[in-house]
Amino acid sequence: MRDGGRLSAAIEVLTDIEARHRPARLALKSWGTDARYAGSKDRAWVSGLVLDALRRRRSIAWKMGDDSVRAAILGVLKYEWDWPVDRIAAAVTEEPHGHGALTEAETAALETPRDLADAPASVRGDYPQWLEASFARAFGDAAAREGEALSERAPIDLRVNTLKTDPARALKATQPLNAAAVPELPNALRIPAPAATDRAGAVETIPAFSKGWFEVQDLGSQIAAACAGQVKGAQVLDLCAGGGGKTLALAAAMGNTGQIYAYDSEARRLADTIRRADRAGVRNLQIRSPVTEGPLVGLEGKMDVVFIDAPCSGSGAWRRHPDTKWRLSEETFARRQSDQDAVLDLGATFVKPGGRMIYVTCSVLPEEDEDRVAAFLARTEGFVVKPATADEHLSPRLTPEGYLRLTPATAATDGFFVAVLERTQPLADKAP
Numbered sequence: 001m002r003d004g005g006r007l008s009a010a011i012e013v014l015t016d017i018e019a020r021h022r023p024a025r026l027a028l029k030s031w032g033t034d035a036r037y038a039g040s041k042d043r044a045w046v047s048g049l050v051l052d053a054l055r056r057r058r059s060i061a062w063k064m065g066d067d068s069v070r071a072a073i074l075g076v077l078k079y080e081w082d083w084p085v086d087r088i089a090a091a092v093t094e095e096p097h098g099h100g101a102l103t104e105a106e107t108a109a110l111e112t113p114r115d116l117a118d119a120p121a122s123v124r125g126d127y128p129q130w131l132e133a134s135f136a137r138a139f140g141d142a143a144a145r146e147g148e149a150l151s152e153r154a155p156i157d158l159r160v161n162t163l164k165t166d167p168a169r170a171l172k173a174t175q176p177l178n179a180a181a182v183p184e185l186p187n188a189l190r191i192p193a194p195a196a197t198d199r200a201g202a203v204e205t206i207p208a209f210s211k212g213w214f215e216v217q218d219l220g221s222q223i224a225a226a227c228a229g230q231v232k233g234a235q236v237l238d239l240c241a242g243g244g245g246k247t248l249a250l251a252a253a254m255g256n257t258g259q260i261y262a263y264d265s266e267a268r269r270l271a272d273t274i275r276r277a278d279r280a281g282v283r284n285l286q287i288r289s290p291v292t293e294g295p296l297v298g299l300e301g302k303m304d305v306v307f308i309d310a311p312c313s314g315s316g317a318w319r320r321h322p323d324t325k326w327r328l329s330e331e332t333f334a335r336r337q338s339d340q341d342a343v344l345d346l347g348a349t350f351v352k353p354g355g356r357m358i359y360v361t362c363s364v365l366p367e368e369d370e371d372r373v374a375a376f377l378a379r380t381e382g383f384v385v386k387p388a389t390a391d392e393h394l395s396p397r398l399t400p401e402g403y404l405r406l407t408p409a410t411a412a413t414d415g416f417f418v419a420v421l422e423r424t425q426p427l428a429d430k431a432p
């Protein structure tokens with residue numbers, strides 16, 4: 001495909017996403033199915049352009065003085081991909097697939113964008129206007145800067161699976177991917193963010209991946225799992241195990257000692273975990289599926305660690321799923337907070353005295369983070385907050401209460417929140 005056709009395709013896909021409120025992944029997939037003439041480079045290019053437009057949707061609309069889909073795509077080419085205006089003008093007039101010549105207003109906006117310095121923080125930081133108060137609470141004057149960092153392309157992080165190999169051997173095996181060690185975690189490797197139009201997916205194709213030597217897992221997610229602390233020989237319940245990302249990280253830290261139970265209220269989400277655990281050499285995992293009767297019966301008050309990777313807005317992962325920031329509604333945001341209260345209450349019943357509950361979200365929004373912990377502590381006796389980490393690299397990221405908050409701007413990870421709550425009294429001692 002030539003540039004004109006690719007641009008028109010990106011406009012078509014972004015229109016589909018916005019007009020039908022479709023997830024970007026599905027809209028791109030259905031365009032790809034229809035566009036059999038498009039090669040893999042074309043697909044990567046169109047996808048890269050659409051995702052970049054979603055990342056900078058509001059700031060580009062401001063600079064262009066136009067919030068249309070076409071303006072968003074043109075704006076990415078100029079402001080993010082540094083295309084000269086002549087090249088854009090030539091692409092949109094290509095026959096037969098160009099989208100139509102630039103208007104005078106478009107040319108003027110591309111040449112002299114409206115000054116972003118005058119825009120509200122949520123425009124500069126590319127997040128929804130209705131979240132302005134939340135961002136201001138979380139970040140104060142740094143709200144726009146944090147939003148900007150959540151709008152960058154993300155690197156690809158790998159977790160070295162110590163059940164199968166060690167960091168030095170894994171580093172060697174991943175040299176074709178340009179992976180490098182990460183100071184914060186000895187078992188983490190990082191591959192720099194790919195260019196917008198590069199094809200991703202090479203990670204799964206290298207032989208060391210099929211041997212189970214590493215998993216693709218954001219550094220923030222690896223750090224959150226590490227906040228479980230000493231887990232060798234422990235009884236661990238991963239209560240919101242989903243696809244098993246944290247389960248596998250916890251299992252590796254346990255070194256096949258003790259027992260890890262993986263549960264999720266949605267059985268289908270657990271489907272992949274057994275296959276992944278097998279590949280990773282995990283032998284101390286029990287899947288507790290909600291389709292069986294009383295899946296968690298017998299574990300009450302017995303766990304050393306209950307890990308709660310709570311359902312959340314996913315605001316910390318906007319770099320990777322930029323469409324979700326515009327699809328998030330106030331209703332869903334409120335529903336997630338009720339879900340979070342429910343998993344905290346459920347999780348608490350399994351923690352033994354002296355045991356720990358690790359509450360994690362991939363959200364940067366206080367309503368899902370410290371507010372949920374505060375509400376839990378207000379209605380539950382017998383838990384105290386412990387510092388989420390003792391690691392010297394990470395302690396600057398602790399909040400005054402002892403929670404860990406990671407963001408792309410401050411930690412170069414996805415956004416994560418971690419609270420560690422220790423049970424000081426048995427469940428039966430709870431106030432009536």
Ligand SMILES: C[S@@+](CC[C@H](N)C(=O)[O-])C[C@H]1O[C@@H](n2cnc3c(N)ncnc32)[C@H](O)[C@@H]1O
Nearest residue numbers: 240241242243244245246264265266309310311
């Ligand atoms: C953030 S995702 C988990 C991601 C997973 N831990 C990982 O690392 O790949 C949150 C999960 O919580 C599950 N969930 C929601 N409500 C739940 C509940 N009441 N009990 C258990 N799991 C729940 C969802 O089905 C979802 O899979």
